[in-house]
Amino acid sequence: MKARRRFWNQFFEKSLTASAFISIAILLGIFILLATNGWKAFQDVGLEEFLSLERWNPSAYDTPSYGLGALLLGTALTTLGAIAIAAPLGVGMAFFLAEIAPVRLRNVLKPAVELMAAVPSVVMGFAGIVVVGPFLAQLFGLPNGLNALNGAILLAFMALPTIVSVSEDVVQAVPRTYKEASYALGANRWETLVQVTLPACYSGLLAAVMLGVGRAIGETMTVLMATGNATAVPTSFFSSVRTLTATVAIEMGEVPTGTTHYYVLFACALVLFIITLIINIVAEQIATQLRRKGQ
Amino acid sequence: MVGNACHQMRSVESITIRGSDTEVNLVFQLAEAYMAQDSAVSISITGGGSGVGIAALLNGKTDVANSSRALTEKELALAHRRGISIVAHVFAADALVIIVHPSTGVDSLTLDQLSRIYAGDIQDWAEVGGRPGRISLYGRQSNSGTFVYFRERVVGRDFSPALKQMNGTAQIVESVMRDPRGIGYVGLGYVAKADGTVRSGVRIVRLKADARQPASSPLDQEALRTGRYPLVRPLYQFTDGYPKGKLKAFLEFEASHKGEQIILANGYLPPWPDMLAACQTSTSSPAVTTINYYAERR
Numbered sequence: 001m002k003a004r005r006r007f008w009n010q011f012f013e014k015s016l017t018a019s020a021f022i023s024i025a026i027l028l029g030i031f032i033l034l035a036t037n038g039w040k041a042f043q044d045v046g047l048e049e050f051l052s053l054e055r056w057n058p059s060a061y062d063t064p065s066y067g068l069g070a071l072l073l074g075t076a077l078t079t080l081g082a083i084a085i086a087a088p089l090g091v092g093m094a095f096f097l098a099e100i101a102p103v104r105l106r107n108v109l110k111p112a113v114e115l116m117a118a119v120p121s122v123v124m125g126f127a128g129i130v131v132v133g134p135f136l137a138q139l140f141g142l143p144n145g146l147n148a149l150n151g152a153i154l155l156a157f158m159a160l161p162t163i164v165s166v167s168e169d170v171v172q173a174v175p176r177t178y179k180e181a182s183y184a185l186g187a188n189r190w191e192t193l194v195q196v197t198l199p200a201c202y203s204g205l206l207a208a209v210m211l212g213v214g215r216a217i218g219e220t221m222t223v224l225m226a227t228g229n230a231t232a233v234p235t236s237f238f239s240s241v242r243t244l245t246a247t248v249a250i251e252m253g254e255v256p257t258g259t260t261h262y263y264v265l266f267a268c269a270l271v272l273f274i275i276t277l278i279i280n281i282v283a284e285q286i287a288t289q290l291r292r293k294g295q
Numbered sequence: 296m297v298g299n300a301c302h303q304m305r306s307v308e309s310i311t312i313r314g315s316d317t318e319v320n321l322v323f324q325l326a327e328a329y330m331a332q333d334s335a336v337s338i339s340i341t342g343g344g345s346g347v348g349i350a351a352l353l354n355g356k357t358d359v360a361n362s363s364r365a366l367t368e369k370e371l372a373l374a375h376r377r378g379i380s381i382v383a384h385v386f387a388a389d390a391l392v393i394i395v396h397p398s399t400g401v402d403s404l405t406l407d408q409l410s411r412i413y414a415g416d417i418q419d420w421a422e423v424g425g426r427p428g429r430i431s432l433y434g435r436q437s438n439s440g441t442f443v444y445f446r447e448r449v450v451g452r453d454f455s456p457a458l459k460q461m462n463g464t465a466q467i468v469e470s471v472m473r474d475p476r477g478i479g480y481v482g483l484g485y486v487a488k489a490d491g492t493v494r495s496g497v498r499i500v501r502l503k504a505d506a507r508q509p510a511s512s513p514l515d516q517e518a519l520r521t522g523r524y525p526l527v528r529p530l531y532q533f534t535d536g537y538p539k540g541k542l543k544a545f546l547e548f549e550a551s552h553k554g555e556q557i558i559l560a561n562g563y564l565p566p567w568p569d570m571l572a573a574c575q576t577s578t579s580s581p582a583v584t585t586i587n588y589y590a591e592r593r
Contacts, residue, residue, distance in 0.1 A: 059437045061446060061453045070456075129466065134473050143431050144474040146459055225462055229436065232456035240459050250436045250460070 034273055037266035041066075044260040050267065056231045056242070058251065058261040066264050068271065070233045074148065074241030075272075077234055078223055081152025082159055082216040087209045089156070090163030094208075097164070098171035099193060110168065117161035121221040128154045128226025142238060146228030149237040154222050159212035166211055170204030171197065203287040210283035214276060220245040244272050308541045309337045314348020314361030317389060317440060317482070318530050321561050322361060328557055329548045336541045345440055352533055353379060358542060360533040363389065363440045366583065383585045384532045385571060386549045388564040390483040390513045391445065391526040393500040394468065398475040401425040403501040403510035406449060406525055412478065413445075415455025420476065433467045433479035436460045444528055445480055472496040483513055484562015502526065519564055522573025527564065529571055537586070550588035565589060 042050065045066045054067025093113065097106050132153055133145030174197050182192040220243075228240030229250070248265050255262045312322060319342035326338040340361075348360035353373055366374070366381065374381050393409065395401055399420050404412075411417045412430060421427040432455060435442045441464075446454060461467045464481045471477040478500075486494040493499065493514065501510035504525045511518035511525075518524040538546050548554050555565045564570065566589045 055456055057453060057456075061450075129469060137473070143428065143476040144459075144470065146470065225466070228459035229461070230457050230459050240457070242460070250462075 031273065034266055034270040037263055038270035039263075039267075041260065041263035041267040045264060050264075053233050056247070058255075058264060064261070066260075068244075068268065070231055071242055071244050071247055071268070072271070073234050074227070075217060075243040075245070075275075077148040077237060077239075077241055078151040078155055078227065078243055079213060079217045081148060081237060082155035083209065083213055085152065085156035086159045086163055086212055086216075090160050090208070090212065091167050091205055093160075093164045094167030094171055094205075095193065095197075097168050099197065110165070113164045114161050116157065119158075121158070121219060122225070124154050124158060125222040125225030128222065133226065140238065144228075146226065146240050147238050148227060148234060148241045151223045151227040151241070151243070152237070154226055155216040155219055158219060158222065159215045162215050163208050163212040166208035167201075167205055170201045170208060173204070174200045206283060207287055210279060213279055217272070217276060217279075218245060220249045224249055244268050248272075307335055307337055309339065310359065310542055310545065311357045312338065312340045312348075312359040312361060312532075313343060313351045313357040314359075315345045315363045315440065315530070316342040317363045318361040318387075318532075321387065321530075321558065321563055322532075324557050324561060325549050325554055326545070328553065329545050333541070333544070336545065338545065349533065352381075352535060353377060355535075358534065360531075362531045362533060363528065364444065365531070366533070371583070379535045381583050382534050382537055383583045384534065384538070384546055385529045385566045385585070385587060386532050386546065386554075386589075387530045387558045388527050388566055388570060388574070389530055390519060390524060390564055391441070391480055391528065392483050392486055392513045393478065393480055393502065393526075394471050394486060394497040395478045395500055396471055396475050397496075397498045399425045399428070399478070399498075401500065402498060403503065405503050405506050407505070409502070410450050413450045413454055413458070414452055415457060428476045431474050431477045432458045433461055433470050433474075433477055434458050435464065435467070435480075436462065441480070441482070448526065448528070468494065468497065482562065483564075487514055487562065489560045489562065520567045520570055522567075522570040525573075527570055527574045529566070529574060530563070537584075547588045547592075550592055555589075 050066055050068050052067045053069035054065050056065070056067055056071055058064045058066060097110055101109060128150050129146075133150050136145035136147070136150055136153075137143065178196050178200055179192055182196040187195070223243045224246040227243065227246070229242040229246055230240035231242055232239070234241045248268050251261070252265055255265060312326070319340060323340050326340055330336055330338060345360075345362040345364050348357065348362055349366060349370055351357040352360035353370065365383075371381070393404065401420060401423055404423060408417065408423050412423070413432060413434070415432075417423060418430055419427060420430055434445070434454065437443075437460070446452075459470070461470060461479075464485050467479040467481050468485055471479040486497060486499060491514075499512060499514060501512045502525055503510045508523075511523045513519060513524050513526075515524070519527065532546065534542070537543075549558075550566070558565050566587065568587070568590050571587075
């Protein structure tokens, strides 16, 4: 009896450990795959050209060129634009849900916002072409709305459910005693919200926004459909842009294996991977620092 | 019983066809119609792109390779090494149509103007007689055969980096309809139906091969038939050696009157000889044997 219990204890302990390591192994595997293939790109294309504003033109008429600059700017514009819209909106919504909305309204609103995450990305892309794009064109007097701003707005909507959902949990988790202490000192509801509750959940909100960034930077189909995919260096939010993800998605299907173009696409994916890795590490650092300060 | 079943199975001949995504729906329609009148044949058709079909033919994995382009030097050399004698059968053609938004004020262009517009040399509609405003270019992505055809045949160099690369032909039509300065290139079937009705919201540009010639419209069947309309590309079906038996019968069916009706109804063109003579000059390879059941029928 005892032996059997020990066996099962051991079994579950070991399998839980294994499942924790599996995710690390997969992550490492992906990194090795991208790095070994991406590395070959730098033997054919110098790092200097790769990271320059040289035109991205792998299937050129005469000589191919592989500058990543315009694509990086495309990804940066759409992602940063999306976060500039989604972060204040999402955090505001979370505070409303957690602190202000009556319970009944909250029980309807929160699932509704989370359901937005279930909208397929092609549907968002389509909305970008037929609704958001023409609207932007009319609003700003542009000939068309297939630009970075269109992508940013769509990505903001796609990142919103993540940001709202996580932020709301964070705000809910602030101990009631904090607020009670604040009220006891004579602060009103607004002062308590801004000066007590908000600082108490900075690190959690940052984590929520970073998750939103991760959602936005990796999104492919929506930006591929809505931003026009021009490879010219973007000059503003009204420029048509092509993101890193869209580039890999468009070109991976047709590229012959083992060519420079093939390896360069792996290098693109590697760059994307490293960017997300850096964002996550930095966010984690800030979060732990703030947590320490809070204690 | 068993013997009978075996006999029946043996008498159904199967044909595999692979390749071009431009052709896959059309060939599917043709095959459906052919199988309806000959139950002894089973034809399976898959897409994947022209290159995929040609590679499959060279590897002996398909009976027919659908392709919207001619073979490259490399592919021909490989076929020669492997002892495969490529026979090309042009069963249909595809007219490429230039569409603009009506408010650009442009209704005809020369191929040279079109080339300079898409290369980015001409950036304002006023330079080609239209209403002033910066031109918005729409096209397909680089993995499309149409992207390659248009670049080779019209632009003759790289596209302007300002080209908006859309995720499909339908999206080009949608975008040009909404963009008052837009121009795009699409297959005829996307903007004009067989009964002569034209998609509203876009204007079909009349083209001239050079400034001295009269402009011709892809809606004018006479201009297409005689090869005066300059943007027509042949759609190929490649086989290893001359087609025999049921395969030959199917290819002949494509060239029959019924086949011609199906091709026209799908927005494509039958292989009219004068038209092919005009468009094949740059794309056909002398090393490939060509057969034309359509011409033989007449």
